[in-house]
Amino acid sequence: MRIVISNSSGVPIYEQIKEQIKNAILSGELSEGEVLPSIRQLAKDLKISVITTTRAYGDLEQEGFVANVQGKGCYVLPKNSEMVREQLLRNIEESFTAAINSAKIAKISKDELRTIFETMLKEENYE
Amino acid sequence: MTKAVKVLKLDFLTVKPYCRFLFVLLAVGFLFGIGNKEPYIIPPMFMIWALFLASYPFSIGEKNSLDKLYGTFSLKRKDIVTGRYMFSLAGSVLFLAVSVVIVFLSAVIIEKNIEIEELLFVVCIGFLIFSVVASFQVPIFFKFGYNKAKLLTYLPLLAIAFIVPLANLIPADSAIGRIFNEIGKIIEEKTYLAYVMMLSISFIVLYISYIISRSIYEKRDI
Amino acid sequence: MSNVLEISNLNKSFGDFSLKNVSFSLPQGYIMGFIGPNGAGKTTTIKLILNMIKRQSGDIKVLELDNITYEDIIKEQIGVVFDQPYFVDDWNLNDVEKAVRLFYRKWDSSKFAGYLNEFNLDRNKKVKDLSRGMKMKLMIAVALSHDARFLILDEPTSGLDPVARDELMDILSDFIIDETRSVLFSTHITSDLDKVADYITFINNGEIVFTGTKDLLLESYCLVKGGKNDIDPKQKKMIVGLREHGEGFEGLIEVDKAGMMGSKVLIESCTMDDIIVFINKGRLLV
Numbered sequence: 096m097r098i099v100i101s102n103s104s105g106v107p108i109y110e111q112i113k114e115q116i117k118n119a120i121l122s123g124e125l126s127e128g129e130v131l132p133s134i135r136q137l138a139k140d141l142k143i144s145v146i147t148t149t150r151a152y153g154d155l156e157q158e159g160f161v162a163n164v165q166g167k168g169c170y171v172l173p174k175n176s177e178m179v180r181e182q183l184l185r186n187i188e189e190s191f192t193a194a195i196n197s198a199k200i201a202k203i204s205k206d207e208l209r210t211i212f213e214t215m216l217k218e219e220n221y222e
Numbered sequence: 223m224t225k226a227v228k229v230l231k232l233d234f235l236t237v238k239p240y241c242r243f244l245f246v247l248l249a250v251g252f253l254f255g256i257g258n259k260e261p262y263i264i265p266p267m268f269m270i271w272a273l274f275l276a277s278y279p280f281s282i283g284e285k286n287s288l289d290k291l292y293g294t295f296s297l298k299r300k301d302i303v304t305g306r307y308m309f310s311l312a313g314s315v316l317f318l319a320v321s322v323v324i325v326f327l328s329a330v331i332i333e334k335n336i337e338i339e340e341l342l343f344v345v346c347i348g349f350l351i352f353s354v355v356a357s358f359q360v361p362i363f364f365k366f367g368y369n370k371a372k373l374l375t376y377l378p379l380l381a382i383a384f385i386v387p388l389a390n391l392i393p394a395d396s397a398i399g400r401i402f403n404e405i406g407k408i409i410e411e412k413t414y415l416a417y418v419m420m421l422s423i424s425f426i427v428l429y430i431s432y433i434i435s436r437s438i439y440e441k442r443d444i
Numbered sequence: 445m446s447n448v449l450e451i452s453n454l455n456k457s458f459g460d461f462s463l464k465n466v467s468f469s470l471p472q473g474y475i476m477g478f479i480g481p482n483g484a485g486k487t488t489t490i491k492l493i494l495n496m497i498k499r500q501s502g503d504i505k506v507l508e509l510d511n512i513t514y515e516d517i518i519k520e521q522i523g524v525v526f527d528q529p530y531f532v533d534d535w536n537l538n539d540v541e542k543a544v545r546l547f548y549r550k551w552d553s554s555k556f557a558g559y560l561n562e563f564n565l566d567r568n569k570k571v572k573d574l575s576r577g578m579k580m581k582l583m584i585a586v587a588l589s590h591d592a593r594f595l596i597l598d599e600p601t602s603g604l605d606p607v608a609r610d611e612l613m614d615i616l617s618d619f620i621i622d623e624t625r626s627v628l629f630s631t632h633i634t635s636d637l638d639k640v641a642d643y644i645t646f647i648n649n650g651e652i653v654f655t656g657t658k659d660l661l662l663e664s665y666c667l668v669k670g671g672k673n674d675i676d677p678k679q680k681k682m683i684v685g686l687r688e689h690g691e692g693f694e695g696l697i698e699v700d701k702a703g704m705m706g707s708k709v710l711i712e713s714c715t716m717d718d719i720i721v722f723i724n725k726g727r728l729l730v
Binding site for chain 2: 491494495496497498515516517518519520522523524526528529530531532533534535539542543546547
């Protein structure tokens with residue numbers, strides 16, 4: 096498993112861990128049934144607090160990505176299309192927000208923005 | 223009781239690295255005794271060295287912050303005091319025994335005959351000096367720590383140096399003079415009463431000092 | 445979930461300094477950083493936990509036992525490390541073991557030998573010949589060799605280079621991996637704790653300013669910076685430890701008040717050092 100933490104990105108560490116594990120699950124890198132490193136081992140490896148990793152795993156469990164079994168550890172749940180869809184929708188919203196912010200700074204109009212989007216959809220052959 | 227014994231062992235470990243210095247002192251005592259052709263001076267001399275030994279756990283302890291080490295162990299203040307007194311006592315008895323051996327050795331070298339009564343006498347006097355001075359010094363060490371108390375504790379030694387000549391000036395017919403005379407006679411006759419008296423006083427004084435030290439150290443913040 | 449340490453309403457005064465109503469707890473299985481400027485009361489609090497000085501009022505429970513009544517039992521189960529070694533200079537490491545094992549029923553000689561090996565400590569060397577970092581590791585080796593459940597460290601990293609400090613953090617992370625062991629770690633070098641501490645207790649001038657998870661502390665405040673005219677006096681009052689200089693100002697602001705600073709200022713996340721420095725400054729200004 097690959098987890099790389101940035102201390103200067105401004106994104107809370109537990110958030111970064113969550114996103115990276117989620118993406119690994121969605122992309123298939125982490126397969127169903129695979130056991131994640133224990134909360135404490137992960138904290139030690141990444142040199143962060145146990146509470147942070149606990150929080151990340153807790154959130155992942157709540158969102159349905161993993162299940163925590165006492166004594167066995169945290170293992171990856173099968174992807175269900177609902178959760179995948181939700182995550183991807185979230186990714187889309189984030190990207191759109193980034194695009195809108197950039198547009199604001201460059202003072203690009205709403206219409207110009209829409210045009211750019213339509214053009215790109217055509218280029219990507221998006222049906 | 224066993225905790226105090228552990229402190230005793232710890233004190234021995236504490237002074238172990240400095241044993242070499244003590245051997246030098248012993249050798250000095252030996253040579254002095256032979257040189258003066260007066261071997262009877264050896265036990266009291268060794269008792270003075272025993273006083274130094276008794277102060278070592280305090281001086282070494284303070285230099286190395288050993289009180290922090292004690293603080294991490296399950297030790298009560300009273301155990302530390304008891305162990306420390308046991309150490310002083312053990313040291314003095316050890317030195318006393320060694321001094322007696324040295325007396326006989328030097329007697330052989332300078333070809334002098336040793337009278338047991340004379341020997342017993344200086345042994346008791348030596349132990350008495352040790353007890354009185356240690357009883358004074360140890361509570362002061364417990365109260366103020368070694369560095370602050372250092373100078374204070376030399377007082378009794380100075381006192382002895384002064385009192386003895388002064389004592390000779392007390393007129394024989396005064397009340398005090400008469401008591402001293404009585405005691406003097408008993409001691410001179412070297413009856414067993416004298417030895418018992420001196421040893422009893424030694425132990426009584428040490429015990430009182432022990433009680434005082436315990437109450438002092440109990441209250442102290444480290 | 446039990447608490448390995450529970451302090452409530454602890455009070456102790458010396459001539460010119462006093463601990464006032466100090467209260468905080470550490471749940472079992474975690475690392476707590478005990479931070480504050482020099483002289484804030486960290487060492488005093490630790491000495492009170494160890495009953496090296498007598499408390500005047502309040503309660504201290506270690507491993508759920510009163511720290512005075514059960515001092516004997518508690519001390520067999522805790523390991524303590526101070527900033528200076530507390531062994532006789534002229535002892536070699538064998539002497540150290542002889543001295544220490546007298547007082548621990550669960551002393552494990554082979555474990556101690558293992559740590560000496562791991563830390564590269566030569567048994568025949570004298571304590572005084574060890575470097576500062578090695579002296580600290582020696583104390584840790586002793587603390588870890590009698591099955592201690594709770595490690596208390598008082599400024600163990602002062603004077604250590606970053607490599608030694610990093611090694612210590614690794615050792616502590618390993619120590620708590622089994623969830624039943626805990627660490628209390630006092631320091632004024634907060635970068636050590638930035639990473640591995642789970643809980644933080646911040647003490648200043650004898651009083652507890654904050655106690656809780658490190659994440660919560662760092663999320664409670666943020667840094668605010670701006671030009672002299674970017675905010676009005678009313679807004680300036682809300683800033684903790686305000687520092688004004690030729691080109692502007694900076695300070696700390698509580699997160700829920702950050703929105704009231706207006707749009708001209710820069711708001712960014714702060715480090716623990718920022719929190720200590722600005723809160724301390726704020727106290728001095730008051």
